[in-house]
Amino acid sequence: xxxxxxxxxxxxxxxxxxxxxxxxxxxxxxxxxxxxxxxxxxxxxxxxxxxxxxxxxxxxxxxxxxxxxxxxxxxxxxxxxxxxxxxxxxxxxxxxxxxxxxxxxxxxxxxxxxxxxxxxxxxxxxxxxxxxxxxxxxxxxxxxxxxxxxxxxxxxxxxxxxxxxxxxxxxxxxxxxxxxxxxxxxxxxxxx
Amino acid sequence: xxxxxxxxxxxxxxxxxxxxxxxxxxxxxxxxxxxxxxxxxxxxxxxxxxxxxxxxxxxxxxxxxxxxxxxxxxxxxxxxxxxxxxxxxxxxxxxxxxxxxxxxxxxxxxxxxxxxxxxxxxxxxxxxxxxxxxxxxxxxxxxxxxxxxxxxxxxxxxxxxxxxxxxxxxxxxxxxxxxxxxxxxxxxxxxxxxxxxxxxxxxxxxxxxxxxxxxxxxxxxxxxxxxxxxxxxxxxxxx
Numbered sequence: 548x549x550x551x552x553x554x555x556x557x558x559x560x561x562x563x564x565x566x567x568x569x570x571x572x573x574x575x576x577x578x579x580x581x582x583x584x585x586x587x588x589x590x591x592x593x594x595x596x597x598x599x600x601x602x603x604x605x606x607x608x609x610x611x612x613x614x615x616x617x618x619x620x621x622x623x624x625x626x627x628x629x630x631x632x633x634x635x636x637x638x639x640x641x642x643x644x645x646x647x648x649x650x651x652x653x654x655x656x657x658x659x660x661x662x663x664x665x666x667x668x669x670x671x672x673x674x675x676x677x678x679x680x681x682x683x684x685x686x687x688x689x690x691x692x693x694x695x696x697x698x699x700x701x702x703x704x705x706x707x708x709x710x711x712x713x714x715x716x717x718x719x720x721x722x723x724x725x726x727x728x729x730x731x732x733x734x735x736x737x738x739x
Numbered sequence: 740x741x742x743x744x745x746x747x748x749x750x751x752x753x754x755x756x757x758x759x760x761x762x763x764x765x766x767x768x769x770x771x772x773x774x775x776x777x778x779x780x781x782x783x784x785x786x787x788x789x790x791x792x793x794x795x796x797x798x799x800x801x802x803x804x805x806x807x808x809x810x811x812x813x814x815x816x817x818x819x820x821x822x823x824x825x826x827x828x829x830x831x832x833x834x835x836x837x838x839x840x841x842x843x844x845x846x847x848x849x850x851x852x853x854x855x856x857x858x859x860x861x862x863x864x865x866x867x868x869x870x871x872x873x874x875x876x877x878x879x880x881x882x883x884x885x886x887x888x889x890x891x892x893x894x895x896x897x898x899x900x901x902x903x904x905x906x907x908x909x910x911x912x913x914x915x916x917x918x919x920x921x922x923x924x925x926x927x928x929x930x931x932x933x934x935x936x937x938x939x940x941x942x943x944x945x946x947x948x949x950x951x952x953x954x955x956x957x958x959x960x961x962x963x964x965x966x967x968x969x970x971x972x973x974x975x976x977x978x
Contacts, residue, residue, distance in 0.1 A: 570813050577809040582801030590799055603808055604962050610816040611965055612929075620786045625793025632796070636757040637916065637934040638961070680798040695756065699795050704760035704936060705753050720749050727752040731791040 554676075558623035565613040573610055580624060581606065584631045591635035591702045601638065605630040624676075632699070639702040683733035691726030694719055746770065748784050754941075755788035756795075764941040768904040772879075772893040776900045880954060884973035888938065890956060892975065896949030903930075903954075904941045911935075911958040918959040920967060921946035927955065932963035951977050 558579075564572030581602055589598035608615070608630060616626050684692055697703045697711070705723070709716045750767040753759045759767065774781050882890035888908035894901030903919055911917050916934050919942055920927040930944035948954065955971035 573813060574809050577812075581804045581808065583796055583799065585804045586799035586802045587796040589802060598802075599805060599808070602804060603812060606809070607812050607816055608963065610812055621790035621793065624797070625790045628793040628796040629789060632757060632792070634961070637932075640936055641910070641914075641934055641961075676794070676797045677799075680794050684795075684798055695795075698753070698756040698758035699792060700799075702757065705758045705763070706760050706937075708758070720753055723756065723758065724749045724752040727755065727788055727791060730795075731787050734791055734794055735787075 588635045636702040694722040695726045755792040760936040764939040880975040882973035882975040886972045894948035899947045901948045908935045920955045921951040
């Protein structure tokens with residue numbers, strides 16, 4: 548077992564204590580993952596205040612219903628990020644017209660500022676996990692990484708990616724599958 | 740039985756990244772139904788891809804978040820639902836009572852409907868049907884409702900879990916989502932929220948559907964409240 552195993556064991560203990568309505572445990576989980584959750588939400592929705600709303604909704608769901616976590620289905624961190632991602636993608640799909648208007652109204656330089664200007668919180672950031680995932684993404688062939696990133700980080704559907712890139716829908720799906728198989732293989736040895 | 744998982748694996752990979760849309764949502768739901776909810780390979784593929792996708796987030800630099808948010812959640816998180824705007828505090832009790840009656844009424848209607856369904860079954864028609872090509876124990880529900888679109892779900896009696904899907908649905912409204920409920924007696928339990936993509940939805944539910952009285956769908960705020968705040972749009976009594 549490596550450091551990530553210990554990390555996951557600690558997460559599961561925090562969730563167990565949240566089930567017992569332990570507020571300190573909730574704060575611990577929040578401090579550990581809310582900054583990454585915000586980074587994810589903000590990457591998808593491109594709006595800091597909307598990202599904070601999404602994070603608040605997701606962690607509210609954790610506090611209200613911690614039993615929703617099923618340890619047979621994966622790690623606590625993937626469960627949390629999955630909740631955040633689903634909410635962010637839902638928002639993007641609902642508010643696409645709004646998002647286009649917002650992006651049109653913000654100069655490109657400002658959009659970069661929205662993405663990167665906030666303070667980085669290294670002390671709670673699971674730097675080893677970040678390095679591992681980045682390396683795995685970097686190892687992917689460009690065409691697979693591009694599709695995965697458009698789908699996950701930009702919140703685009705398979706059809707939207709096909710429309711945007713001009714690729715046949717089947718190619719989008721097959722590249723997604725190949726990329727996900729590689730990512731899974733690369734990350735599997737390092738999970739939990 | 741050995742089953743082909745090539746197509747289901749491809750669709751699960753896309754689903755894990757949030758990219759599934761169009762007819763593929765229904766294709767995946769039907770494949771999951773055909774394979775059965777206990778299909779170990781399907782579960783292995785799904786959980787593996789979900790775990791992988793969840794870790795993508797850690798490629799990003801974390802961003803500082805309002806440190807008081809955790810306290811706000813703890814302070815607010817006790818209430819089962821968001822307060823409804825424009826409802827004055829003294830009326831909240833009445834509203835809850837009305838809501839309770841309304842959901843009790845849903846359960847009562849469902850029970851009555853189930854009686855009708857049972858009667859209909861006797862004469863050869865039933866709204867709960869077996870799924871063609873699926874395990875003979877799997878059941879198929881068709882939701883009744885006045886809103887646009889079709890909503891269906893499949894489940895296996897005696898087991899937790901099922902898949903709900905819909906097509907041709909309208910957007911639920913600004914800052915709203917569809918929320919799915921498993922209702923036993925007058926107690927609705929949320930099974931999750933979902934927004935349509937090109938009019939289609941798909942949702943894996945955790946409830947033991949066969950042990951509930953009725954499944955229902957409402958339109959709710961995007962916060963996905965723990966108790967329903969609106970009347971059901973679609974209802975499916977569980978026969």
